Structure formats: structure tokens, C-alpha cells
Amino acid sequence: MRPTSPALVGALALTTAAAVLPLAASAPAAADGVIIGGQPVTVGDSPWVVAVASRGLFGDSRSGQYCGAVVVGRTKVVTAAHCMSREVLGMEGSSVPDLKVIAGRSDLGGDAGREIKVRKVAVNPDYDTATNAGDVAVLTLAQALPAGHVLPMAGKGSSAYEPGTEATVYGWGDTTGNSTYASRLHSANVRVLEDGVCEEAYPGTLDGRYEADSMVCAGRPGGGHDACQGDSGGPLVAHGRVIGLVSWGSGCGEAGRPGVYTRISSFADFVDEA
Ligand code: 4AZ
Numbered sequence: 649m650r651p652t653s654p655a656l657v658g659a660l661a662l663t664t665a666a667a668v669l670p671l672a673a674s675a676p677a678a679a680d681g682v683i684i685g686g687q688p689v690t691v692g693d694s695p696w697v698v699a700v701a702s703r704g705l706f707g708d709s710r711s712g713q714y715c716g717a718v719v720v721g722r723t724k725v726v727t728a729a730h731c732m733s734r735e736v737l738g739m740e741g742s743s744v745p746d747l748k749v750i751a752g753r754s755d756l757g758g759d760a761g762r763e764i765k766v767r768k769v770a771v772n773p774d775y776d777t778a779t780n781a782g783d784v785a786v787l788t789l790a791q792a793l794p795a796g797h798v799l800p801m802a803g804k805g806s807s808a809y810e811p812g813t814e815a816t817v818y819g820w821g822d823t824t825g826n827s828t829y830a831s832r833l834h835s836a837n838v839r840v841l842e843d844g845v846c847e848e849a850y851p852g853t854l855d856g857r858y859e860a861d862s863m864v865c866a867g868r869p870g871g872g873h874d875a876c877q878g879d880s881g882g883p884l885v886a887h888g889r890v891i892g893l894v895s896w897g898s899g900c901g902e903a904g905r906p907g908v909y910t911r912i913s914s915f916a917d918f919v920d921e922a
Pocket residue numbers: 649650651874875876877878879880894895896897898899900901906907908
């Protein structure tokens with residue numbers, strides 16, 4: 649739930665030191681790699697993964713990236729609603745003057761690919777900040793991407809949602825759980841988990857409440873492979889389709905604390921009409 653907002657970096661460092669480090673001693677599965685437990689990949693192999701960026705708010709060094717997103721139409725990109733929030737940006741996403749989507753840039757330190765202006769922001773009106781349900785927003789691009797960048801969304805009832813399905817999550821976010829943001833795109837292999845695993849882990853706390861009809865639970869039984877801060881809005885992919893968007897979870901890569909993703913199939917109408 650916490651992208652790389654400048655306002656939050658100091659607070660994050662504090663909560664990380666206070667809360668994550670003592671846990672690390674008893675939960676060594678966390679923090680063993682990238683994204684968490686992933687590997688570098690290129691957007692050449694996954695051109696539908698894009699970065700959401702504002703150089704004005706987040707600085708130039710990582711091209712202004714602060715969230716991930718996925719291309720579902722030539723001018724249509726889907727990300728998390730919380731990536732467009734006042735809490736993260738200090739203003740509504742629609743008010744950010746230099747909000748861009750970056751396509752074709754694996755390494756945010758370089759200038760490969762294109763930075764495309766966001767023409768319109770549509771935040772799911774039913775997004776619930778108490779539970780995190782409905783964490784989805786649609787960005788309309790000012791210029792079209794090639795058709796080869798588009799990844800279809802999984803439909804309701806798709807077998808890709810069956811527990812045990814191998815899935816891959818992508819992002820430029822924290823690789824350690826310690827606010828170490830990646831310059832290169834990473835991916836991690838996770839599995840779709842039974843809803844009961846997340847219902848038990850997240851019955852309703854300050855972090856949120858797991859709701860199976862609008863969320864997907866994914867990770868590994870022992871933890872170690874997960875999305876983290878800065879990966880928000882990026883895709884969870886299975887069977888060649890996007891099945892989820894990085895949304896929230898407690899910590900990163902901890903055993904018994906799976907990642908929670910927006911169940912994209914539940915929002916097909918909103919995405920199609922945005
Ligand atoms: C976040 O703060 C965040 N481990 C994203 C994903 C997860 C936790 C936090 C899942 O953006």
C-alpha cells in the first residue's frame with residue numbers, strides 16, 4: 649500500500665526499522681533478493697509492464713517511477729487506485745501535471761523507450777480505502793502504444809485463478825523490504841493461493857481486509873517471493889493474461905503474509921468503460 653512517495657520515505661524507514669527488522673530475525677525468508685526473491689527481466693520480454701512516473705514529485709534519478717501498471721489496450725493502462733491517491737501524491741492523480749507512463753524502459757536510470765503523457769485518469773469510484781477493495785484505476789494515454797504491448801485481462805471464471813497456478817509479478821519496487829528501490833525491472837514467481845489463506849492472514853486489520861470477490865491471494869507458502877513497496881499497480885500474470893494488480897499485504901515476503909492483488913476480472917466493466 650505504500651508506493652515510493654517522498655512524503656512517506658522517512659516514515660517508511662522508521663516503520664521498517666521498528667517493525668520489520670525485529671521480525672527479520674525470526675523470518676529469514678524475507679529480503680533475500682529482488683522485487684522480493686525475484687530476478688531482473690527486460691521489458692522486451694514483457695512489453696506490457698510499464699512504470700507510472702512523475703519526475704516533478706519523485707525526482708529524475710529513477711525516471712520519476714513510483715508505481716507499476718499494465719497495458720490492456722493501445723491507449724489504456726491499468727494501475728492501482730491508491731497510486732492515484734492524495735495520500736501518495738499529495739494531490740489527486742488527475743492533478744499531477746507531469747503524470748507519465750513509461751514504456752520500453754527496463755532500466756529507469758536510462759532513457760530507452762517512451763514517456764507518454766497521461767490524458768485521463770479514472771479511479772474506481774467504489775475503491776474502499778478501509779478494506780482496499782476495488783484498488784484499480786485506468787489511465788488513458790495521449791499516444792497509442794504498439795498492439796504488441798497489450799496483455800489481455802483474464803475473464804471471470806478463468807482457470808488462471810485456480811489455486812496452485814504459477815504466476816509472475818513484475819515491478820521496479822523495493823527489493824529488500826528496506827526501501828531499496830530497483831533501477832531495473834524485476835519479476836518474481838509466485839502461486840495463486842487459496843482464498844482461505846488470505847482470509848486467515850487478513851481478517852480485517854489496519855492494513856485491510858481480504859475479500860475473495862475483489863482480491864486475489866498469491867505468494868509462496870514459505871514466503872520469500874513477493875511484491876513490495878513501489879511495485880503497486882504492477883501486473884500479476886498467469887496463462888498469458890493479467891489476473892491481478894499489486895495492491896497490498898503486510899510486509900514483504902514474510903511467511904504467512906501473502907501478497908494481495910486486485911482481482912482484475914471483477915473490474916472488467918469499469919476498465920472497458922473508462
Ligand atoms: C506497498 O506498500 C505494498 N507484499 C505492495 C505489496 C505488498 C506490500 C506492500 C505485498 O505498495
